Amino acid sequence: MTINETNIKYDVEKLEGSRVKVNVEINQSERKKSLEKAYKSLVKRIQVPGFRKGYTPRPILERYLGNETFESEAIKIVARETLEWFLNKENVTPLRDPYFDIPDSWKEDENLKFSFVLEVPPEFKLGSYKGLNIRKEKVEVTEEEINRVIEQIELQLSKLNPVEEGQVEKGDVVYLERIKEDSSQLPPMWFTLNGKVFPELEDKILGMKPGEEKEFEITFHEGFYEKDLSGQTLKLKWRVNKIWRYERLDQETFLQKVGVQSFEEFREKVRESIKEERERRSEDKAFSEIMSKILENTELDPPLSYVQYLAENIFREFVNDLAKRGMSLDDYLNEKGITKDEFIRNVIEDAKNRIRMEMILEKIAEVENISVSDQEIEDSIREIADSEGRDYEEIKKEIEKGDLINTLRRNLIREKVKKFLLEQNLIEEE
Template sequence: MKTAVEDVEKNKVRVVVEVPPERFDRAISKAYASIAQKVRIPGFRKGKVPARIIDINLGKEYIIKEAIEKALPDFYLEAVAKSGVRPVDKPQITLKQAEQGKPLIFDAMVQVEPQVKLKQYQGLSLTRRKVEVSNEEVDTQLAVIQERFAQLEISSKDKVEKGHYVLVDLDAHIGQARLEDGLAQDYLMEVGSGKHVREIEEALVGMERGQSKEIEVEFGPDHPHQKVVGKKATFKIGLKEIKEKSLPPLDDDFASQVGEFNTIDELRAFVRDQISSGREREAQNLLRAEAVDRLIENAEIDVPLVMIADKVEGWIRELSSDLEKRGEDLEKFLQTKGRTREQLRADYARRAEREVRRDLILDRIAELEKLEVDEQEVKEEARKISQTSEDNREQLYEYYTKDIGSAIIRRGLLREKALQLVIDQVDMKIEENKGEGENEDVQDV
């Protein structure tokens, strides 16, 4: 196969392809064989119709057209691989010559990945957050663990206070009709938690053990059951018991209850390590995000809109598919969020442009640095991906170790290596921890 690439305009090329006559003739022979299996001509068995008879009945042009439709996609992909062109859109094919016994000649006009002009990617001056864990933070996390092991014990107090847990019987009526959702016995409630009907929680404060009380509750427009919205219900509350949360002491026995720890100091050290590990990951993600931002600033790229549009539409299809699996509809989902499909596209487009620029830059760095990925690395990554599926792990593994799937993994690993190379060469500065909750909008890199 002969190929030649001609620049047409910015980010668009013409690939001129010449397929040898013997290869095109083989494609025509396959077309004859395929048609012979389908066509019915009196006097000939299925699959045994000679080529000249097919020509008489269907015409030579039909056979050539059939051969081109079947073989052209493979010829095009081979030409793209040979010429080194990286298409980002479907090609416009123009046939120049298509005759049996002669070369098949065609042009493929296609939009391609843009050139990336990198100003700097080595020795970037970046800042990494200093990872520190205070004793107070460890104490706070220990208190959370302590809460999980708390026990409810009968309170010595006779009156309900906020923070108490109460055991109640509830009976609700709207007029003379009993409200089934308002009927409960031995119902446990945390007073002041905001998890229950506000008027009931407020009414419980100050009640004594064994006391009963009736209150009126009007159901507002945010109530989940529309049939009771705007109506008033009478709730009878019977207080049976008052309980308080009892926390276990932070001692060696507590540590052994939590896990395989012999002392409270071992548990404290474990908690500190867990917090520190999380902060390390966060700091690394921030550093990676800053590195990508700096690379984007230092690069000149005229990104084709089709690359952004393709990524956006892919995300929308993925979101729609995920919603369908949950029995939901994309349009209804957007309505609940107060968004339109166009607003969703605009949101996605901003993120998509950053990702496209990032990927193009990392591809260029991998090319400049002559980075490589071997088969074993591809297989290991394919195995990791396949393990995320419950049902078709082997099929996934096979897909990602061959052809297109393998190419996807290989390119992803090359990008990861390129970004790690940039990180490894950073001129690092360490800054003090700014505290929890900052930089929460760091984008995935």
């Protein structure tokens, strides 16, 4: 026996965060039926001394529990039945359990008034997402950039040897001690003489020997990694504590290490690697501009619970990252000159935009019939296995056991939608 829908009146009020508040009024004629339902529910759960559970007469149970308990149970039953009726009638699937605001009692000959709040999937209409004419930067790779990368790779493969005798030369790594005029010491400094990080200092320590000291004035440029020294000019005594020098591989050994036949082949490989990375960054930047445009012309209020969950994760990860860098949140806020409330508002807005973006991408995939086949899933798992040097079946079992197939499918669809949006909106720069 369910509630008679002719005895239900309701109106729906839209709330922020993709929520609706349903205000309900139940005709008083439902009260008697609801109290009987309350009895049938309570008698199965309540043990009254002298009676078997489930067989206590209603008058006895009412006296034992009190009218308020019966009325409260009746109201809860009516509220649940009304919710079920409303969801079926309006064809609504809530994103989380509803919040009820119900009274404690239901007086005879009075209508029952209560409300419940539902969080529902947001309905929205996509704004323009084609023909946005976003310019993509033209990717170029210079010979100087190729040389710089090759030099870095050469150094990574080289052996670093200590220099016991001799003097500081270009390319060396030195360990410097720094003493102020008042004899106090600054933290020691590791420094590579590569002509880029601190050329003024390089010029002054070239030719110094291990254990040698020099006193000179130096200006630490704005943005120097030691923030306390950034922009300052100090007179310091500099002592070269240790020197290391790279022992580079001969060309044949180097080519074997990097897996190529000739230096020309390696240069081309480096060129393609730089170009691919630049292309990826260029596409990511263009995609970000495309999504910003779509977000601007699409009204979408993301679900409150999604925003809260993601914002909490963003906040927690950010604080953990700060801790790894030896900073507290208060240190960061002071450095940026913002309050904690401002920071939290920024985090919430960031969470909203991320959710909006994901929902928009899902909607575009739906409208444009962009999907991923089972074969594409299989191929992706094989790529993961190959990249990690592991067995395909082992990776597949891990993904299936962790119920990650749907996550993998969503990621692949997202990449397809990204490619589609780039194709539809990019203008190549001359």
